[in-house]
Amino acid sequence: MMKYKKFSLIELLVVIAIIGILTSILLPVLSKGRQKAFQVSCANNIRQIGTAAFMYSEDWEGLFPFDYSGDSSIKALTKNGFMEPSLGNWVPAAAQCPMGLDVSADGWKSNVAMNWKFDPKSSFNTGSDFFLSSGTGSSERMVYMDSYNAWDNIYKGYFTTDKIFHSDKKTRIARHQNKANVYFQDGHLAALSGVTLLTFASTYDQKFWRNDW
Numbered sequence: 001m002m003k004y005k006k007f008s009l010i011e012l013l014v015v016i017a018i019i020g021i022l023t024s025i026l027l028p029v030l031s032k033g034r035q036k037a038f039q040v041s042c043a044n045n046i047r048q049i050g051t052a053a054f055m056y057s058e059d060w061e062g063l064f065p066f067d068y069s070g071d072s073s074i075k076a077l078t079k080n081g082f083m084e085p086s087l088g089n090w091v092p093a094a095a096q097c098p099m100g101l102d103v104s105a106d107g108w109k110s111n112v113a114m115n116w117k118f119d120p121k122s123s124f125n126t127g128s129d130f131f132l133s134s135g136t137g138s139s140e141r142m143v144y145m146d147s148y149n150a151w152d153n154i155y156k157g158y159f160t161t162d163k164i165f166h167s168d169k170k171t172r173i174a175r176h177q178n179k180a181n182v183y184f185q186d187g188h189l190a191a192l193s194g195v196t197l198l199t200f201a202s203t204y205d206q207k208f209w210r211n212d213w
């Protein structure tokens with residue numbers, strides 16, 4: 001019969017210490033991977049909303065999806081069957097950023113906002129209620145993006161600059177490792193840094209959105 005040598009206390013402590021060191025090295029890496037996975041999942045969500053908006057506008061002679069009863073762009077998509085309102089009250093699952101506040105609690109909020117300039121009733125809309133466009137500036141024109149909307153029923157882009165790097169990670173807009181996912185009018189999606197977003201906020205009226213169209 002073989003005789004096993006027992007670990008001494010010191011050997012055991014050394015092993016525990018090594019495991020501790022390895023864990024402390026690995027955890028930040030794993031956490032970063034997790035953050036990245038959330039960002040990708042959020043990007044897919046917003047892309048889904050963008051695709052639905054494109055489909056909507058094809059059916060409605062280029063009209064941007066907007067609920068003329070006064071609500072939201074995303075609600076217009078679910079109301080008209082372009083997305084499934086799986087969170088209840090017309091909110092689709094794609095409107096929930098995995099890093100954002102839980103919007104399923106009341107069912108009227110969204111973590112994705114639309115560019116307010118697309119609101120036909122907005123004073124910032126220059127009369128262009130189109131959506132499908134590959135015209136000048138469409139690759140720079142934000143349509144939907146990571147956001148937090150505290151307003152019931154309105155999913156428009158009501159942001160203030162202090163929300164970009166808000167201390168509460170769930171309400172901050174640049175919540176994906178200091179970046180936010182943005183869907184552009186030409187159909188591409190990019191993660192823009194909060195610092196870049198700040199440069200768009202040149203005046204009160206233009207917060208977050210390019211105003212050069």
Ligand SMILES: [Zn+2]
Nearest residue numbers: 042097098146
């Ligand atoms: Zn997000």
